Amino acid sequence: MRRLTAEDIQALIRLMGDSDPRTATFARQKLLEAPVEDVLPHLKHAVTDADPLIRGRARLFLEELRLADLNQRWERLASQSDSVLDLETGAFLVAKYRYPEVDMEPYRRWLDAQAEAVAPHIDPSLSMYHTIGLLNRQLFEKAGLQGDDVRYYDPDNSCINRVIDRKRGIPITLSVIYILVGRRLGLPLDGVGLPGHFLVRYSGEETVWIDPFHRGRLLTREDCIRHVRAMGYPFREHFLKPMKARAILARMLNNLHRIYVETDQPLQAEHIKGFQDILTQRG
Known part of the structure; x- marks a missing residue:
């Protein structure tokens, strides 16, 4: 599966604000499949979007992704042996x-x-x-x-x-x-x-x-x-x-x-x- 471009990610973030719940859910799922580091910069920008629906959903999704990213970091750290865990x-x-x-x-x-x-x-x-x-x-x-x-x-x-x-x-x-x-x-x-x-x-x-x-x-x-x-x-x-x-x-x-x-x-x-x-x- 090809990696999402910046334009793809921006379009999907806007679709998260769609009035159709199925479209919004589809966009969110596609973003979840992308690397966190690709999506985060665009979400940070979206939390100031003029559209309150996009702004609100982007803020919630941003918090979810940040937590997922932190969990992954803790997983990587915890997987190290005690002799090298930093x-x-x-x-x-x-x-x-x-x-x-x-x-x-x-x-x-x-x-x-x-x-x-x-x-x-x-x-x-x-x-x-x-x-x-x-x-x-x-x-x-x-x-x-x-x-x-x-x-x-x-x-x-x-x-x-x-x-x-x-x-x-x-x-x-x-x-x-x-x-x-x-x-x-x-x-x-x-x-x-x-x-x-x-x-x-x-x-x-x-x-x-x-x-x-x-x-x-x-x-x-x-x-x-x-x-x-x-x-x-x-x-x-x-x-x-x-x-x-x-x-x-x-x-x-x-x-x-x-x-x-x-x-x-x-x-x-x-x-x-x-x-x-x-x-x-x-x-």
């Missing part, structure tokens, strides 16, 4: 749900820039504490990242682009940023999910835990155990072990899902649950 790709996919139009490349370059600012000062002879101090200074003093105590349950706090924009976030998103910058520098960083909190683990000459929500505060094993018990949980050794990228992303999605449930946004919650299912069932 945390950075997944973190930006989480953000793409709320910000489908936003170009995420500038935010990747921001991560690059933070690492580049620290790199000249990193030396193998430095102690791990000195190295952590350099990264903390860059991210929390110079870049201005901090925990968001005021709007903790804002969905934007689960979106890495908005955390970078606003310089505020929740523990897991700030920790992911810390890890992504640190790994650009070759630092041995991993995510650690405690009950009710998220930390970064630095495995150097000794192991220490870093709390990006509190400006990179350093914690000992005993500090972490006290936190777990203060949350009302018995301590389990696995709480302090590094999490794989898949598990970190699943927790990010779970946070966003819970926010949508608690704010009575069932459709959004259902979409996020779909991404969770893709990610965990393929793992």
